Amino acid sequence: MLGESVIHDRLGLDPLGNIGVKTGGATGGSTIWEAFKAVASGYSDCTLAMGWERMDEVPTDEGNHLIACAADKDWETPLGHIYTGYYAVMAQKYWQVFGKSEDSFRETMAKIAVKNRGYARMNPHAHGAMDITVEDVLNSPVVAHPLRALDCCLMSVGAAGVILADEKTAYELTDNPLLLYSSAGSHTLRVADRRDMEIPLLPNETADQYKDLGKRFLGGDRYPGFTGFLAARMAAYYGYRMAGITDPTEDLDLVELHDAFTISDIQTYEDIGIRPYGEGRTYVESGDCYHTNPHTGKPGKLPANLSGGLIGNMHAVGATGIMQVVEVAQHLWGRWAEMHGDQKKWDAFDRKKPSDWTDLQVKGAKRGLAISHAGVGSQVTATILIHPDHQLERRF
Amino acid sequence: MADLKDRGTVKVVDGRFQFKGKFHYIYPNTPIRDENGALKGVTNPRDMTYIHMYGGEASFFNSLKDGKLLGTRCENPKCEHTGTIHVPFKIHCPDCLKRNTIVDITKIAKKSATVHTFMVTERTGAFNTLEKPIRFINIEFEGVSTILMSYLPVGEPKIGMRVLPIFQTKNPTFTILDLAWVPVGTAESKLPEGFTFS
The missing domain is CATH 2.40.50.140 (Nucleic acid-binding proteins)
Structure with missing residues (x-):
């Protein structure tokens, strides 16, 4: 119940106040949100946001049961005690409506797994590094049809931390602090309860563009239904206004998304306005989501999950949302190669550095976003990092 | 294995819980060792009956x-x-x-x-x-x-x-x-x- 007190004491932080944060998969992002509010309110001039998890202390089937307890324990958990199933029903609906039941859409999902596990090969911290093909993903064991083993994230052991401070304190601590905005959204615990509603629009969208969504994609007119996450949309809605973002693809240089499953990664592209609803697949198919666009050989327009994400790097639940922010920060500092390429790091984590190790630094990165996501989209946070020399005009 | 006959049951009488039987059973821990026999931790067996209200x-x-x-x-x-x-x-x-x-x-x-x-x-x-x-x-x-x-x-x-x-x-x-x-x-x-x- 008070595990945070133990860590707090061990880190020499007594007798300062501390608070344990528990929002399932979004715990890391929510922890940063709490630290952000503590500093922004003026209560604290410097706050540590730290998260950790050991997911190896139970057998996998018990781990699946415990994760399934993040669903409604009366109405949902007894149905198989397997969380992947709750995402599989979304994958089925999305594939049939927006993927039009095409094999090519299934392959696009698989490409996300290939990409993220491939980037994880360059990350000495990663738990799920693999050099695989689309066929490997499509032939991996079925977990919950249509999701296969390689579509799913890892269950990890890990920890991550960031320090948030006010401007004066930040410049006392470092010559190179980053500006941070944090926002959050929520929606019902059960997907079942998500009533049909109008799509809240992001700054780069217009009301007209969704008028014919149900005609272009038969059955796609129920929002958010089983295909969108209102919580992610609202986290982006608030976060973009705080930071002055009018078009995420233009204004951001990289993103770290909560790729718990390949399908939820695609859903999130739409929720946060990287692509319009119904067209998430084009973010992958265009090559925009890669460090280097595989079609053009040029830098990807908005690289996603260069850390390897939850599928390739790690998902140690309490740490994940913080790990994502650390990874984004290292790009904005121009220190990605230093933090991921140093042989000592590979030795420390008992990993063999691949002979084709590649520097994934996003050159000139100025702004980045991390999405932390809980449940079936019940709670989502958006953390936006901006280099202070590259702030955007805030128009809202 | 616990004797299920004794396992706890609950009634609500006048808005209060009335407990009957055993709600937890105690089992010994076992040590967790590595391949060289070094102690790494212990198992913590738990057998508890939760009360869950609708x-x-x-x-x-x-x-x-x-x-x-x-x-x-x-x-x-x-x-x-x-x-x-x-x-x-x-x-x-x-x-x-x-x-x-x-x-x-x-x-x-x-x-x-x-x-x-x-x-x-x-x-x-x-x-x-x-x-x-x-x-x-x-x-x-x-x-x-x-x-x-x-x-x-x-x-x-x-x-x-x-x-x-x-x-x-x-x-x-x-x-x-x-x-x-x-x-x-x-x-x-x-x-x-x-x-x-x-």
């Missing part, structure tokens, strides 16, 4: 054994969304916060239940009691604002497929597992043991 939703779980599917409806004429029906239950209207009315939607379900989406899995988490493969179905009903998650023990699901509710009336568990669905046209003889159409 609150205002109890009538839903009790009615399944009687072959009834209940929902709730907002009947506040001043509510912007008056008349909205919720299955799963919402005790209070999320729009006006007035107490909803419990309504029997068994007929609506029999007439209009349709598969909105589905999945099939051979893998389950610990404590699963359903037979594998499990087929989740998410069901939409005419005039109901929500989409209920349940399972299909007979047949293969498809989006848009019409289904009928079946109820574990003979040996109820008083959980959501007392409700399941079968394709329209399924014979009563094909239903899982203990289940009936009404």
Whole structure:
């Protein structure tokens, strides 16, 4: 119940106040949100946001049961005690409506797994590094049809931390602090309860563009239904206004998304306005989501999950949302190669550095976003990092 | 193994819990060692009986054994969304916060239940009691604002497929597992043991 007190004491932080944060998969992002509010309110001039998890202390089937307890324990958990199933029903609906039941859409999902596990090969911290093909993903064991083993994230052991401070304190601590905005959204615990509603629009969208969504994609007119996450949309809605973002693809240089499953990664592209609803697949198919666009050989327009994400790097639940922010920060500092390429790091984590190790630094990165996501989209946070020399005009 | 005869049971009398029997059993820890015999930790066996209350939703779980599917409806004429029906239950209207009315939607379900989406899995988490493969179905009903998650023990699901509710009336568990669905046209003889159409 008070595990945070133990860590707090061990880190020499007594007798300062501390608070344990528990929002399932979004715990890391929510922890940063709490630290952000503590500093922004003026209560604290410097706050540590730290998260950790050991997911190896139970057998996998018990781990699946415990994760399934993040669903409604009366109405949902007894149905198989397997969380992947709750995402599989979304994958089925999305594939049939927006993927039009095409094999090519299934392959696009698989490409996300290939990409993220491939980037994880360059990350000495990663738990799920693999050099695989689309066929490997499509032939991996079925977990919950249509999701296969390689579509799913890892269950990890890990920890991550960031320090948030006010401007004066930040410049006392470092010559190179980053500006941070944090926002959050929520929606019902059960997907079942998500009533049909109008799509809240992001700054780069217009009301007209969704008028014919149900005609272009038969059955796609129920929002958010089983295909969108209102919580992610609202986290982006608030976060973009705080930071002055009018078009995420233009204004951001990289993103770290909560790729718990390949399908939820695609859903999130739409929720946060990287692509319009119904067209998430084009973010992958265009090559925009890669460090280097595989079609053009040029830098990807908005690289996603260069850390390897939850599928390739790690998902140690309490740490994940913080790990994502650390990874984004290292790009904005121009220190990605230093933090991921140093042989000592590979030795420390008992990993063999691949002979084709590649520097994934996003050159000139100025702004980045991390999405932390809980449940079936019940709670989502958006953390936006901006280099202070590259702030955007805030128009809202 | 614990003697199940002694396992704890609970009654509510005058609004208070009355406990009877044993609610936890103590087992010894065992050491966790590495391949060289060095101590790394200990196992912590736990056998506890949790008490879990349904609150205002109890009538839903009790009615399944009687072959009834209940929902709730907002009947506040001043509510912007008056008349909205919720299955799963919402005790209070999320729009006006007035107490909803419990309504029997068994007929609506029999007439209009349709598969909105589905999945099939051979893998389950610990404590699963359903037979594998499990087929989740998410069901939409005419005039109901929500989409209920349940399972299909007979047949293969498809989006848009019409289904009928079946109820574990003979040996109820008083959980959501007392409700399941079968394709329209399924014979009563094909239903899982203990289940009936009404």
